[in-house]
Amino acid sequence: MKTKIHACLIIWVGILVFSESVLANEPIEPIIPATEINPAQVELGKKLFFDPRLSKSGSISCNSCHNLSMGGTDNLKTSIGHNRQQGPINVPTVLNSSLNIFQFWDGRAADLKELAGDPVANPGEMALTHALAVSVLASIPEYVSEFSKAFDSGDIDIDQVTTAIAEFEKTLMTPNSRFDQWLAGSKQAISEQELAGYKLFKSSGCVACHNGKAVGGNSFQKMGVVEPYQTKNQAQGLVNLTGKESDRFRFKVPTLRNIELTYPYFHDGEAATLSEAVDIMGRLQLGKQFTVEEIAKIVAFLKTLTGDQPSFLLPVLPPSTDKTPQPKLFEN
Numbered sequence: 001m002k003t004k005i006h007a008c009l010i011i012w013v014g015i016l017v018f019s020e021s022v023l024a025n026e027p028i029e030p031i032i033p034a035t036e037i038n039p040a041q042v043e044l045g046k047k048l049f050f051d052p053r054l055s056k057s058g059s060i061s062c063n064s065c066h067n068l069s070m071g072g073t074d075n076l077k078t079s080i081g082h083n084r085q086q087g088p089i090n091v092p093t094v095l096n097s098s099l100n101i102f103q104f105w106d107g108r109a110a111d112l113k114e115l116a117g118d119p120v121a122n123p124g125e126m127a128l129t130h131a132l133a134v135s136v137l138a139s140i141p142e143y144v145s146e147f148s149k150a151f152d153s154g155d156i157d158i159d160q161v162t163t164a165i166a167e168f169e170k171t172l173m174t175p176n177s178r179f180d181q182w183l184a185g186s187k188q189a190i191s192e193q194e195l196a197g198y199k200l201f202k203s204s205g206c207v208a209c210h211n212g213k214a215v216g217g218n219s220f221q222k223m224g225v226v227e228p229y230q231t232k233n234q235a236q237g238l239v240n241l242t243g244k245e246s247d248r249f250r251f252k253v254p255t256l257r258n259i260e261l262t263y264p265y266f267h268d269g270e271a272a273t274l275s276e277a278v279d280i281m282g283r284l285q286l287g288k289q290f291t292v293e294e295i296a297k298i299v300a301f302l303k304t305l306t307g308d309q310p311s312f313l314l315p316v317l318p319p320s321t322d323k324t325p326q327p328k329l330f331e332n
């Protein structure tokens, strides 16, 4: 009995020392606000992000689906696009999206600039050709002068449009979450329950896929490692790009930053609550059946990842002119 206690004590001290050394080197790093940005392009990109005239119907802006008042998402299972078409997949947040190695669930866009042109022309999203988007902007004198201030070259082109939007998106970082304060040494920033959740998050193996600044966003992983994921959603993941069978159902690991705000969860939006998402992750990715208490701890930890939300004055958009092409509300 005595030796048993003794051995326990040694292991216990060992764990303590071990966890102290791990503390100095956490698998999650703090969010750092963007520093190298072009202010004129950011201001222009902000307007474009909120401008519904970049859609055929004149009614859908980037902010319609990536609502910056709601964590950069629409909080719907799948989004509603042109002609009120139901989208095929859940909207990922635009917050901290510059940290992603690739954009989209299947990584088909390399960066924010490459991506920004896609939703404008996507028939299920904003449904406006790039040529028409440019002619709308070019018909508005305030935009013309703002573009020429932000870019040296003459006429507005789609490259400038996507560059400005991407520059604005770079500013959508959410630093200063309570967890980041804790990482910076402020031990009171999170509660015991939240800390216990973080320890469980690490010891269970969640950090194998959810790590780094964004707590995700930096690898493609199979959804359903231990047990297959059942869904009616048609999305197949990375296989779309590579054609490799082993990439079927491999998706970009979503960021867990601001996860409290970006419900519902998974590419099909089928998990309505964070508890449900954590329970499914435990079973399908790690073969672990968490208890209700364990799930509550992990959820409590995940909620400490909500950072300072972008805050700025709503941009006032310059009015259309007689030359501006008219929106076409219900037309394919």
Ligand code: HEC
Pocket: 049, 060, 061, 062, 063, 064, 065, 066, 079, 080, 081, 082, 087, 089, 090, 091, 092, 093, 094, 097, 100, 102, 103, 104, 105, 106, 112, 115, 116, 117, 119, 120, 124, 125, 126, 165, 169
């Ligand atoms: C109709 C809704 C809708 C609109 C409008 C829309 N998006 Fe998206 N956005 C989506 C959906 C859905 C996805 C995920 C698509 C996928 O992965 O296949 C997405 C993905 C993204 C991503 C990738 C994030 C990530 O983690 O991979 C970024 C960035 C983004 N959109 C920016 C924009 C910008 C900029 C605009 C405006 C030019 C815009 N979106 C307009 C629905 C929309």
Ligand code: HEC
Pocket: 201, 204, 205, 206, 207, 208, 209, 210, 220, 221, 222, 223, 225, 251, 252, 253, 254, 255, 256, 259, 262, 264, 265, 266, 267, 268, 274, 277, 278, 281, 282, 285, 286, 298
């Ligand atoms: C093998 C890699 C892997 C492991 C381990 C893993 N995840 Fe995930 N996680 C993913 C992938 C991939 C997705 C996206 C799946 C999808 O939408 O189909 C995801 C999605 C999520 C989501 C939903 C995010 C969103 O925006 O929709 C949450 C929450 C989450 N994981 C939490 C956890 C927790 C908690 C653990 C540990 C119990 C964990 N994950 C373990 C890869 C992993």
